[in-house]
Amino acid sequence: MITIYDIAKEANVSAMTVSRVINNADNVSDKTREKVESIIKKMNYMPNSSARSLVSKKTKLLSLLVTDIANPFFTSVARGAEDKAMQMGYQLMLCNSDENVEKESKYIDMLISTRIDGALIAPANDSSQKSILKLSKYNIPVVLIDRHIKGLKCDQVLSDNETTTRRLMEHLIQQGHKKIAIINGPLDIATARERHQAYCDTLTLYGLVINPNLIQQSHFFHDSDFSDAIQQMFQLPTNEQPTAIFATSNFLGINTVKSLKKHHIKVPEEVAVVCYDGVPNYTDSELFLTAAEQPSYHFGYMGAQMLIERIENTAPEEPRTIVLPAEFNIRASSLHKIE
Amino acid sequence: MITIYDIAKEANVSAMTVSRVINNADNVSDKTREKVESIIKKMNYMPNSSARSLVSKKTKLLSLLVTDIANPFFTSVARGAEDKAMQMGYQLMLCNSDENVEKESKYIDMLISTRIDGALIAPANDSSQKSILKLSKYNIPVVLIDRHIKGLKCDQVLSDNETTTRRLMEHLIQQGHKKIAIINGPLDIATARERHQAYCDTLTLYGLVINPNLIQQSHFFHDSDFSDAIQQMFQLPTNEQPTAIFATSNFLGINTVKSLKKHHIKVPEEVAVVCYDGVPNYTDSELFLTAAEQPSYHFGYMGAQMLIERIENTAPEEPRTIVLPAEFNIRASSLHKIE
DNA sequence: TAAAATAAAGATACCGATAACATTATAATA
């Protein structure tokens, strides 16, 4: 492996001069610079980042720690984060926690050892706080994505859970729905908690009752199954049965519609469905599910930008929170007025 | 930042003893080990990977260089690769080349500087060879994914382009189609070239004519647009117009169906469509497009495994090629017999 | 022209770990 010393010897200069050349220091004569540069090219020299990092204490490495890159929301976040990282000269490491705090913690330990310059994290749940604080102990800045953690002060890019939920609910209420169910993720995840709260608040705001039988918790994975929960709701006395369902995530939305179909319940005629977050359209036809679509690419892009600003000390000291608005796409799944 | 020396001082031992403890060397007394371990825990010490790498010449870093992580094929590849990498104690860096050789080359330079232990690459096209050879110059093993490069000897995980194409074509031919168009990516990409070849071979095999008017090149991006190409084909004399289309990638398939729809051409009644590779189903209904679905997760998983074997010298010297079979899903888009 | 200022390059130590060898303490053997 070629080092700075090989170049130095070949060019008849000191290693320090070579270092100056590759770092574009200004106190190198043009003649020397040209000579060194030509030898670097000839010998195909590339500086060793480990050696550099050891001295500089910077790795130019960021990490994106999400629950599952295969969730299209995070796929797009990754793309955005990577674009910004590359643009700013950073590389991005990918980690999937599977919403598992132990796995997440193991990753974070690895990331600390790697001495990444910063981390973009969509935490598994509230108890991720411990691992994240560990990063802080190592002065590794963190930007939270999508899910914040109560009591944890750091930069974050979040969705406007309150407004977006309310607007989805209002859409249903305007269509005449009074018995609206919610299918949600675990309440130890901020997004689930806030969407739950906003769901309750909106019902109250419009003078509707909050029926615990219409509140179901599942999880946010792709294969969340709550066929039983659905069935249960539709075995309630008729006056309790929901006429609309609010699903709090892309996969929950899809699986809700699938479950309903399985139980031969017609959407939207018998029950309307709205969904927080959307999915890419890989079909030739229009999408079916009414969704508040999040600008997921920007979650990653803005997140990476904030992170790099933090790393490079160009950010204000006070932690910043960016709230990105969703885009509402009213579609067939909720287009059926009831009286 | 806490180092091995801080631990050593606190434990009243030499740095080397601490190093032995963290590396689980067997020649450390239990008493010493316990003492050191407790101090490591107390002081929250984590070894510095840069320092380790500098000595060991191993970074435990892999890279996944694909054209676009947002393409569901590569998303799934990434998930598979990451799973295997994590399992084996490696971390995965993510790079998107956007099928751009310059961008790809820039990435590869960064990866060399980072001294990654190995790279999983889906090359932009044939001229990626130069950059990939550069990696070899630095003894960084490469596993090619999905796209191989002629003349480049290395481990690879590929699709069976010949068989899969032939089977898709045969399916069409069995339905009575004689005028089959192909919508393909650029021919400087191996997959496109091989699918093109297999398309021609299959036509010949069944005694059908190869009509250049029915051979269209676009590209593999998400937003490939070939509405004009489609229109052109359907402005041919009736006896030349295709009754079926073979799209050589997931996005090409989707966009083909979309374009046809735009031109009010009915699928499958007026033209059947089959597609190489599929997409995840994010809808409640059955997918429409007949597709040869690739086990993308395994492309990544197996690729990472081969790569790690190569890195850790447990692989046979001779480069290996793994060919993963596709799964055929005949769906509505091609289910219409013609006489 | 001598003294001071500036530019260009070199020497050395260090970043944080580990490999290789050296030393000391302890146990086994003659």
Next chain:
DNA sequence: TATTATAATGTTATCGGTATCTTTATTTTA
């Protein structure tokens, strides 16, 4: 008990860069 073998620990050099200080060469100023 003296001698070896073995176990446990320490010392030093090194990985490939860069920060810092020093030296040498060149230019500017008085």
